[in-house]
Amino acid sequence: MVMESPFVFGQIVSGEGFINRTEELQRLMYNARSGVSTILISPRRWGKTSLVREMALRMESETNLVFCFLDLFAVQTEAAFYEAYAKALLKAFEHSWEGRLRLVKELLSGLVPLVSFKADPNADFSIKFKVEKPKDADEILDLGQKLALQRKKRLVVCLDEFQNIEQFDDPLAFQKRLRSHWQKHTEVSFVLYGSKRHTMQQLFAQSSHPFFRFGELILLEKISVDHWALFIQRSFEQSGRSAPAEEVRDLVERMERHTQYVQHFAHLALFHTPEGAPLTKSILDRAEEQLIQHQSAYFQSVFQQLSKTQIAVLRMLLDGLQSEYTSAANLKTYGLNSSATVIKALAALENKDVIDRLGAGVSFTDPVFALWLRVVLG
Ligand SMILES: Nc1ncnc2c1ncn2[C@@H]1O[C@H](COP(=O)(O)OP(=O)(O)OP(=O)(O)O)[C@@H](O)[C@H]1O
Numbered sequence: 396m397v398m399e400s401p402f403v404f405g406q407i408v409s410g411e412g413f414i415n416r417t418e419e420l421q422r423l424m425y426n427a428r429s430g431v432s433t434i435l436i437s438p439r440r441w442g443k444t445s446l447v448r449e450m451a452l453r454m455e456s457e458t459n460l461v462f463c464f465l466d467l468f469a470v471q472t473e474a475a476f477y478e479a480y481a482k483a484l485l486k487a488f489e490h491s492w493e494g495r496l497r498l499v500k501e502l503l504s505g506l507v508p509l510v511s512f513k514a515d516p517n518a519d520f521s522i523k524f525k526v527e528k529p530k531d532a533d534e535i536l537d538l539g540q541k542l543a544l545q546r547k548k549r550l551v552v553c554l555d556e557f558q559n560i561e562q563f564d565d566p567l568a569f570q571k572r573l574r575s576h577w578q579k580h581t582e583v584s585f586v587l588y589g590s591k592r593h594t595m596q597q598l599f600a601q602s603s604h605p606f607f608r609f610g611e612l613i614l615l616e617k618i619s620v621d622h623w624a625l626f627i628q629r630s631f632e633q634s635g636r637s638a639p640a641e642e643v644r645d646l647v648e649r650m651e652r653h654t655q656y657v658q659h660f661a662h663l664a665l666f667h668t669p670e671g672a673p674l675t676k677s678i679l680d681r682a683e684e685q686l687i688q689h690q691s692a693y694f695q696s697v698f699q700q701l702s703k704t705q706i707a708v709l710r711m712l713l714d715g716l717q718s719e720y721t722s723a724a725n726l727k728t729y730g731l732n733s734s735a736t737v738i739k740a741l742a743a744l745e746n747k748d749v750i751d752r753l754g755a756g757v758s759f760t761d762p763v764f765a766l767w768l769r770v771v772l773g
């Protein structure tokens with residue numbers, strides 16, 4: 396019999412494969428019910444998208460709530476945002492394209508839609524709006540509230556990769572506009588989430604920004620070793636193998652509890668564990684090597700984009716220097732000119748998403764990149 400892996404990565408997890416996050420779910424659900432907006436921030440692949448989806452799944456029976464999902468990953472301009480936003484809202488309230496078209500006529504009367512339908516009724520419908528006048532944008536931004544009122548529902552708008560709006564032409568003016576509309580919506584709350592902690596925190600935690608204190612800010616944490624251990628041990632047992640506590644802890648810690656990597660690593664480790672046998676250190680070593688190997692081409696390309704100074708700073712980090720980067724002795728050891736160079740390099744590395752800074756602590760965004768780098772730098 397071919398074994399199937401219980402470990403899922405690279406896609407949204409839900410139900411049985413969704414581990415813990417009980418507290419975060421409770422808070423999100425409480426906020427959704429109360430009409431309070433939530434801002435959810437974490438580095439990449441820690442589980443934001445899965446968490447917000449899980450919240451909506453668990454609230455399926457609460458029929459007074461409507462969830463609208465939009466991923467801003469590929470939305471690059473303000474005009475594209477309005478179009479995508481309108482479409483996502485129409486989709487959330489109407490399943491058929493006839494229904495959606497009716498809503499456009501009823502609620503977006505000022506806009507002339509260009510609608511095209513694919514022959515296949517299940518295929519996505521496409522609507523193009525020409526958002527030319529400021530009034531058009533205003534109508535779309537208020538659409539959520541109008542729909543909620545019309546249907547007597549409470550609406551929860553979930554905007555993924557929200558930090559992407561920083562790439563628009565005039566992000567500040569755009570944010571002001573969003574805020575001025577959305578803060579008047581009595582029936583709508585938002586879940587705004589994204590990676591790039593740095594950008595997200597600027598958007599929401601700086602008093603000069605329009606979204607300052609827009610909602611409750613949650614910094615997603617890592618899943619605890621204990622929760623992982625339970626899941627991994629059970630999964631190994633269900634696959635006819637075993638996973639001793641010490642090896643499981645080792646597995647989780649080698650990945651620094653990075654959500655997606657723990658899944659990926661466990662997946663490889665299970666593959667290398669023979670039926671009826673336990674997980675061992677040497678299996679973990681082998682799986683780790685493979686994990687690094689899988690991504691070496693990608694890591695190589697990341698590495699090539701780094702300056703000499705940035706590499707020296709990463710070396711400091713690998714050596715476990717969590718502070719004191721700028722002490723004279725350290726500067727000398729790592730061949731760095733001045734503390735200003737280090738500070739600049741840290742900022743650049745954060746911008747490139749190579750490191751993550753929380754308070755005074757600095758860590759690699761990608762723990763496997765750190766493992767790879769250790770090998771490369773020797
Ligand atoms: N609660 C969870 N339990 C178990 N595994 C999880 C959980 N949440 C996420 N994962 C794992 O992490 C991976 C990434 O999850 P997800 O896409 O939700 O993260 P994300 O933070 O939205 O990532 P990105 O920054 O790329 O948008 C999943 O494919 C899965 O392997």
Ligand SMILES: [Mg+2]
Binds near residue numbers: 443444445555
């Ligand atoms: Mg995501």
